Amino acid sequence: MEKLLNEEIINQVKDFLNEMENPVNALIFKGKNEESELTEQLIKEIAEINDKITVESFESGSEEASKYSLDSSLYPALVMLADGKDMGVKFYGVPSGHEFSTLLTDFVSLSKNGKTDFSEDTVSKISSVDKKTRIRVFVTPTCPYCPKAVISGHQAAMINSNISGEMVEANEFGELSMKHGVSSVPHTVIEVLENDTWVTKNEFVGTYPENNFVDELLKALN
DSSP states (O other): OOOSSOHHHHHHHHHHHTTOOSOEEEEEEEOSSHHHHHHHHHHHHHHTTOTTEEEEEEETTOHHHHHTTOOTTOOSEEEEEETTEEEEEEEESOOOTTHHHHHHHHHHHHHTTSOOSOOHHHHHHHHTOOSOEEEEEEEOTTOTTHHHHHHHHHHHHHHOTTEEEEEEETTTTHHHHHHTTOOSSSEEEEEEEETTEEEEEEEEESOOOHHHHHHHHHHHHO
C-alpha cells in the first residue's frame, strides 16, 4: 500500500515528536471498513518515526475492546495509553486532516504523563468531576477550529479518570451525527452515565476558551 506520509511530513512529525519523554501505546480497534485500515496504517507509519510509540491492533468485538468501554457501533477506534495507563483519550474515525495535529499533540502530552496546558484553577475544577462523564467532540478533517475543542476534551480526560474525551469524525458516523443534530463543527456533546446509560446533559457548537469550556462541563453536571 502506498505510504500516507511523505518525506517532508515525516521530518516535521519527527521534529514534533522529539518532545516525547515516555512511551505511549496506541491501541487500534478495527471494523470491516476502509477507515479502519487507513487508521492502522497511519498510526504504524507514525510509530516508525519515534520508537517511544508502540502499536497494537484488535478486531471489533474483541475482549480488549470491552476493557476500554468502547462504543461498539463506532469503528475504527483508537485508544491512547500513557505508558500502559488508560487516560480516557479516544478517537473514533480516522484522525486525518487538521485532526492529525491533535493526534501528535496527544502523543506528546501523554508521554509527559498527561501534562496539559490548563491553568491550576481549571485543573482544580476539572478534578472535582465525580460522575462518569463523556465529552464527545464531532469534527471534520477540514475544520481548522476542531483540534482545540478535541484537545480540551482529551486534556480534561487526562486530568480526571471519571472523564472520557472522544473525537468523533462526523462524516464517518452519520447516524450518530444526525442524532445530535450536528450541522456545524466542532460540536461538543457532554454526557453523564446514569443507571448504565449515557444521558446527554449539554451540547454546544464552536471552540470555546478554557474558562467557558469548563463552565459548560460543570453546567452538565449540575
